[in-house]
Amino acid sequence: QSALTQPPSASGTPGQRVSISCSGSGSNIGSNYVYWYQQLAGTAPRLLIYRSDQRPSGIPGRFSGSKSGTSASLAISGLRSEDEADYYCAAWDNSLNGLVFGGGTKLTVL
Amino acid sequence: QVQLVQSGAEVKKPGASVRVSCKAYGYTFTDYFIHWVRQAPGQGLEWMGCVNPNTGAAHYARKFQGGVTMTRDTSIATAYMELRKLRADDTAVYYCARVFGPVGEIDLWGQGTLVSVPS
Numbered sequence: 001q002s003a004l005t006q007p008p009s010a011s012g013t014p015g016q017r018v019s020i021s022c023s024g025s026g027s028n029i030g031s032n033y034v035y036w037y038q039q040l041a042g043t044a045p046r047l048l049i050y051r052s053d054q055r056p057s058g059i060p061g062r063f064s065g066s067k068s069g070t071s072a073s074l075a076i077s078g079l080r081s082e083d084e085a086d087y088y089c090a091a092w093d094n095s096l097n098g099l100v101f102g103g104g105t106k107l108t109v110l
Numbered sequence: 111q112v113q114l115v116q117s118g119a120e121v122k123k124p125g126a127s128v129r130v131s132c133k134a135y136g137y138t139f140t141d142y143f144i145h146w147v148r149q150a151p152g153q154g155l156e157w158m159g160c161v162n163p164n165t166g167a168a169h170y171a172r173k174f175q176g177g178v179t180m181t182r183d184t185s186i187a188t189a190y191m192e193l194r195k196l197r198a199d200d201t202a203v204y205y206c207a208r209v210f211g212p213v214g215e216i217d218l219w220g221q222g223t224l225v226s227v228p229s
Contacts, residue, residue, distance in 0.1 A: 002154065035215045037155075044205055044222055045155065050215035088155055092213050098171045099145070099157040 003028060003100035004089050011108040017077040020105045022089030024070050028100055032092045034072040036065055039086045049074060084109045112136035114206050114220035121226045122196050129192040130223045132206030139187035140164050142208035145216060146180060146191045150202040160209070161189055198229035
């Protein structure tokens, strides 16, 4: 049972906008930044969003993050086939005194 | 090139220990904490703990306290993760990763090391 809750799957067609949710609690998302990672099949994760809504250099503007209260979301606009991957949210948890991840969302581009 | 390079795949018997290494290239090793994250086959990411490269102090997730040791050797810019009393459900890919400071985003990951513990 993950500390952060994500839908197990999401899907969209090329060009569409999709959103992936991440629900937590006051000890993690409610108190700390949210991070989002993309994991392509067979590879290590890659940072997509940090400090809840910031993009590292090299990450396309199609990816955006937001946070409100104890929930966060990742939005991908102009969906492309190469976006097909697993997406994980993460946040530091003050009660557990560690980093917690969501269970991951498998995004399929139809 | 800025990267973390991990040691190769391991196959261990139940009850044995494994040590995975993680060598840093292209940046000042002591500027970033090294964290360890594992991923069982077909499963999600699980944070195990981290080590302060300056002091060597380590902090572990509650689940792994008493069963894991994280260390570093600054002279060769390498971090280590030793997991003891291996069980079949420890079969996973183990990643090292860096974070600027004790709390923050993981901005660089190693390539992963598969540890297999056949039952």
